[in-house]
Amino acid sequence: MAICIIRSSVDQASVNIINSLIDIVEVEKEDDNLWRGQNFFIYSIEDMHIYHDFIDEEMRNMGLNPEIVIFASRHRSETGMECLTVHPIGNYAKAELGGREELVPAPAHEMFIALGQLLESGYRSSYEVTHHGPYLETPSFFIEIGSSEKEWVDKNKGRAVAGAVAHLLKNGDRDHEKTAISIGGGHYAPGQTDLASKEIAFGHMLPRYAYRELTEEITSEKIDEMIAKTIPEPDSILLESVPRWIRRIAERKELELL
Numbered sequence: 741m742a743i744c745i746i747r748s749s750v751d752q753a754s755v756n757i758i759n760s761l762i763d764i765v766e767v768e769k770e771d772d773n774l775w776r777g778q779n780f781f782i783y784s785i786e787d788m789h790i791y792h793d794f795i796d797e798e799m800r801n802m803g804l805n806p807e808i809v810i811f812a813s814r815h816r817s818e819t820g821m822e823c824l825t826v827h828p829i830g831n832y833a834k835a836e837l838g839g840r841e842e843l844v845p846a847p848a849h850e851m852f853i854a855l856g857q858l859l860e861s862g863y864r865s866s867y868e869v870t871h872h873g874p875y876l877e878t879p880s881f882f883i884e885i886g887s888s889e890k891e892w893v894d895k896n897k898g899r900a901v902a903g904a905v906a907h908l909l910k911n912g913d914r915d916h917e918k919t920a921i922s923i924g925g926g927h928y929a930p931g932q933t934d935l936a937s938k939e940i941a942f943g944h945m946l947p948r949y950a951y952r953e954l955t956e957e958i959t960s961e962k963i964d965e966m967i968a969k970t971i972p973e974p975d976s977i978l979l980e981s982v983p984r985w986i987r988r989i990a991e992r993k994e995l996e997l998l
Contacts, residue, residue, distance in 0.1 A: 744806035745905060747784040753814035753885040753892035758782060760902035780909050789874060790838035796878040808847050809878050813885030823886045824901055826855045827868035832950045832962055838873020843944055843969045847879040849920045850908055852941030854883055857904035867929040869945040877969050916941040921966045924948050924980030943970025947957055960989045
């Protein structure tokens, strides 16, 4: 499997992560924007990744064929909470931070492996729910350092995230028992993160603040999209303190309730 890791030259955390990754894996530099390893490559761009739609198509036009894309990135929060995070990509409603008003295929297994390594790093680590761009059609996710410039340039945190990526490159065949989607809860997905320790891998996650802006009909359509764009196909769903109308919709999807 060819995995691509995206480096953004205008993102300090992205540069930090990739610098560390280059130090710990065998890789050859082809030019200023491309490094190649045995089953992966690193592709560097000069703009913010969340606005760089169809980056997979761009790479294929160059003869590169990624099967999974990982965006090394900074995470910013108003609280300034220090954290390392993994999250799927897409927008449930208006695309205010890149992408389109739709979801990007989420590789639940690979996110699960990366999160597992972050959780062993000693730093606060978690899933985040599905949010922001860019839009692409290749299974993709973000792995991030948060949440301020102090953390973005922290070399130890950069090594922790790079180590999680390197582990994924070498140990992508680790198994998990269930694949799930989720509805409800907050942005940092503590319930989903806890369940990862029980071998449950999450794909798309729809938080409380997002479904509150949707109608019942659109919510049902978005859950169908979450199922279709979680890879492998989910067999389970986590509902966190959702209203009865959400539960009714979820029960019609014939997924096991966690």
